[in-house]
Amino acid sequence: MSLDINKVAIKTSLASCFGSTMKDEEASAEFLDELANKAEEITVGSAEYLFREKDSSDYVYIPVSGSIMLERSTSTGSRQVFAFLFTGNLLGISETASYSFSAKTLTESTVIKIHQKIIRNVFDKHPTVAKRYQNVTNHILSLILDQLFVMGQKTAHQRIAHFLLDMEHRLGHGSSKFHLPMSRQDIADYLGMSLETSSRGFSKLKKDMLIHIESNYQITILDRDALFAYSES
Amino acid sequence: MSLDINKVAIKTSLASCFGSTMKDEEASAEFLDELANKAEEITVGSAEYLFREKDSSDYVYIPVSGSIMLERSTSTGSRQVFAFLFTGNLLGISETASYSFSAKTLTESTVIKIHQKIIRNVFDKHPTVAKRYQNVTNHILSLILDQLFVMGQKTAHQRIAHFLLDMEHRLGHGSSKFHLPMSRQDIADYLGMSLETSSRGFSKLKKDMLIHIESNYQITILDRDALFAYSES
DNA sequence: CGAGCCCTTGATGCATTTCAACGAATGTGG
């Protein structure tokens, strides 16, 4: 039955996100079953919103495939990108009534979608899971602190270098070649610079033989050590 | 007995930090007693470290009086200030083994200091408190996102304006006049700009009659609406 | 009253934004 297969796939994804360090095997299996049975898996097209800022925060999302961008826009039209999410990241858990940013797909994406009530219910029944989740939140917090640090410290070109190393790590799967799912404008809004500056950053790194660019989104890191040294200097 | 009075004071502080929205009064009282009995209250001088980056994260701190700054420094000597903490803020809960920033006092400060183990113990016994604490973490997360947003969006002078409005809100206690506990350099490192630029920002806002400055640290906001409009423009 | 620290201000140069034009890639309809 196709539904069952679906649930198994969801369970696998959930386990990699929530349960990877669970010691209590039984409780782990139980809560995974409960979540998987009530989770939906949905597929959305490219450049669509999973939710928008100030929507009531009813769901938690886990990307299974595709790429998602978290952003906030001002009334004047400018935009800050907070994060890029890929497979296995977690999105949307908060105790606040509404989201404080929008989530937009960069590519066609498949996500697992679970109602907040169900998550909380599981947390109440299995305190171990709630504790485990606390770790996830703390990890996200430390990632944002790192991002804040980068924003405050480095020059625009150094931030580009730092960004590319991060993307290689997250998208390269061990290879130095990877495909960026986001545009130069998205990168610029993530790193707090203009579109042109982000483009010039890429050009400079290419000219200096630190990276290779084919077809704009296909990037190869040629000299990781030198790129790292440049990003830190 | 002075010790008892001490514990009562600690309990009051803890309640304002943790328990203000607790519905379950009895459980609330019980966990407060447990925390207060095992908490220490310590006083440290100005410009001292409560802990440093990479120290093992053994304690949670709650400022009772004074001001504390969270910072991270690079090997090259530059510094990023992540946050300023005042009375009633919470500091240091994390599941990671070590702190990812240092905490330095700006003024002589009194803080409540509780061992992580005790906190976790309380969380295990009282899941309600753990949930309540999750809210605190989520709130911190949203504050850092706001800070990231500000860093990415605004010009240096606008960030100063925004900063002053935030400080008025947190330090003014309803008045438009307040005392800044941090130096121009601290502000610069918080907002990602040079000392000179932060100083020029103050001068500009003074020249434009948006704020009044006496004795460098004593600030009065003269036209809140105009300052807000400037910070958003 | 002097020393030291912090803050302010000016001058200069560099980094980044802005404005503008062009080029490459993609998609559409004839």
Next chain:
DNA sequence: CCACATTCGTTGAAATGCATCAAGGGCTCG
């Protein structure tokens, strides 16, 4: 299959904002 429109990226030139260098002023504390 080709013109055309559209979107996105690159590059140059000019303008601006910010950092850096440098000097001076004011406050505080011995």
